[in-house]
Amino acid sequence: MHQGNQTIVAEFILLGFFNQDEHQNLLFVLFLGMYLVTVVGNGLIILAISLHTYLHTPMYFFLANLSFADISSISNSVPKMLVNIQTKSQSISYESCITQMYFSIVFVVIENLLLGTMAYDRFVAICHPLNYTTLMQPSFCILLTVISWLLSNLIALTHTLLLIQLLFCDHNTLPHFFCDLAPLLKLSCSDTMINELVLFIVGLSVIIFPFALIFFSYVCIISAVLRISSTQGKWKAFSTCGSHLTVVLLFYGTKIASIPLLLTS
Numbered sequence: 001m002h003q004g005n006q007t008i009v010a011e012f013i014l015l016g017f018f019n020q021d022e023h024q025n026l027l028f029v030l031f032l033g034m035y036l037v038t039v040v041g042n043g044l045i046i047l048a049i050s051l052h053t054y055l056h057t058p059m060y061f062f063l064a065n066l067s068f069a070d071i072s073s074i075s076n077s078v079p080k081m082l083v084n085i086q087t088k089s090q091s092i093s094y095e096s097c098i099t100q101m102y103f104s105i106v107f108v109v110i111e112n113l114l115l116g117t118m119a120y121d122r123f124v125a126i127c128h129p130l131n132y133t134t135l136m137q138p139s140f141c142i143l144l145t146v147i148s149w150l151l152s153n154l155i156a157l158t159h160t161l162l163l164i165q166l167l168f169c170d171h172n173t174l175p176h177f178f179c180d181l182a183p184l185l186k187l188s189c190s191d192t193m194i195n196e197l198v199l200f201i202v203g204l205s206v207i208i209f210p211f212a213l214i215f216f217s218y219v220c221i222i223s224a225v226l227r228i229s230s231t232q233g234k235w236k237a238f239s240t241c242g243s244h245l246t247v248v249l250l251f252y253g254t255k256i257a258s259i260p261l262l263l264t265s
Helices: 021-053 058-087 094-127 128-133 138-163 183-187 193-226 230-240 242-264
Strands: 009-012 089-095
Touching: 009 094, 021 058, 021 242, 058 094, 058 138, 058 242, 089 094, 094 128, 094 138, 094 183, 094 193, 094 242, 138 183, 138 193, 183 193, 193 230, 193 242
Parallel strands: none
Antiparallel strands: 009 089
């Protein structure tokens, strides 16, 4: 496509893992295996929560939504990457790239918000056990989840509407295996100051607010657990947070570990 003297790109090239052809089959098998394990594992979690009535609690309701978000997140990028590896194609259309970016933002944001919501649930369960059933009623849990999904889509829509106003000229090569917002902004030949400002403010808020809620919740939880006299009581109370803490450490640990890669990309 052409606009004036500028060539507007109709597709992007995803470099991803295409540097060495001899490793393509190995990468295909590796990522297909990781994809299937993730989908099957999270699918089994959702199935178990759906079938067993004793798991119909707020914590497992949020966990089911988190598992669904994990499945959706990996399904947003990996299948296209596998197709590209198998067909030895590195291209993705402009429309597909924007769509992929939109949903990648949705699922990253919803995971942050759900982790914060789950921390609040643990805070209420341990610090206010007598009021737990009153405070965490099913209707309230559904409302928190719906708000989280709506907010995630609103944030993704904001970034997407700002992005489609930009022009992409001669450069269309992304050093990634999926379309992400920050690399796309670097390719634009338009002024991206507003986009980068919104990305910084919203991105920081999406990370800081849920993390602050998690941190505050666990400060209160630890304080409450330490006041329990028996060791068995302390362990029983804190063990209810084990699964959530594991997910939090894995989620934020990978985010922190990816910062050097983002800075050098």
